[in-house]
Amino acid sequence: MTVPGYVWALTVAGIIGLLLFDFVFHVRKAHIPTLREAGVWSTLYIGVAVLFGVGVLLVGGTTMGAEYFAGYVTEKALSVDNLFVFLVIMSSFKVPRADQQKVLLIGIVISLVARTGFILLGAALIEAFAWVFYLFGLILLITAGNLARPSGEESRSADNLMVRIARKLFRTTTEYDGDRMFTMRDGHRVMTPMLLVMVAIGGTDLLFALDSIPAIFGLTQSAYLVFTATAFSLLGLRQLYFLIDGLLNRLVYLSFGLAVILAFIGVKLILHALHENNVPFINDGQPVNVAEISTGLSLVVIFGVLVVTIVASLTSRWGRAQNVIYAARRHATEYLEIENDPTRRAEIFGLLAAEEQTLRALPEKYRARIREEDKLMSLLHRAHTERDRELSR
Known part of the structure; x- marks a missing residue:
């Protein structure tokens, strides 16, 4: 179905309006969102996305509706x-909790601007070259393999290429000046870590787009x-961050679930590429008669894998342990390196x-694993030493 230009214009205007509303009424004034605030606005944004999907279903038909929801x-x-x-990046840059909203927005x-560029490029490539589906499928299968491999927090770096370029091109400081992106130091205008962390997140998302955009093109070819x-998946992500922040590290099997989903979509893309084949060295450039995976089946598989993954994570004893370990690490870091207000510091230490x-x-097997984490044990020891020093004043 061809989407009229005015529909595109109205949709883009609506999304920009939601972003501006978010900035003016929630982010402009730095504060830490309450659980209730994060929950209400996360629900509202998900509701807007679902209502939009219902509209697509009614106007565009069952197939378009299923493709959108998948x-x-x-x-x-x-x-x-x-x-x-994102959490690792903000921890690395020691972003104050109240300022994390602006960084995320x-x-x-x-992310939205970068992904729009990738979407337009992907749509143009698909229109011009049928073999692109082979490439997209291969990218997803490789990404699925990488996600399935165990990786720790140390494998995620905040010092990406864009940050290194920014540090070389501009004067930078390691100190924050509220939520300002530039400040004056020794008579010079310098870049604060606030802008650097935004650059880090933006640069990292360029890498994320390399798997997310092929994944969604595997479910629908409608730009x-x-x-x-x-x-709509990005809108409300800021609120979701604060809502499930305490549960993020409990989702210990999420990467495995996503690996299954991306591998499934990768296979779906390759089957579609074979069905539309015009590559000379595959079946003499003729389409291959293979079964294709329907959008309905894709939707069922995606929902099913995510439900199993989330339930398995939330019921896992190690998942619960990971959640507490993460919270202890974050609060120790906040206490030692970020928070200066005495009242808030006392709350954090509590x-x-x-x-x-x-x-x-x-159980002992989990405590043994924790004792092997030298960085965490050192962090906890430093927090107790600092607290004893404060109380002895």
């Missing part, structure tokens, strides 16, 4: 996985559906003490 759910799941990396805007599913008590109550 694309939206896949992109949302990939976005949640990306939050792990700017990162989302950069309009690809764009809207991608945009949370840290409760988390340590929970860790001590874990």
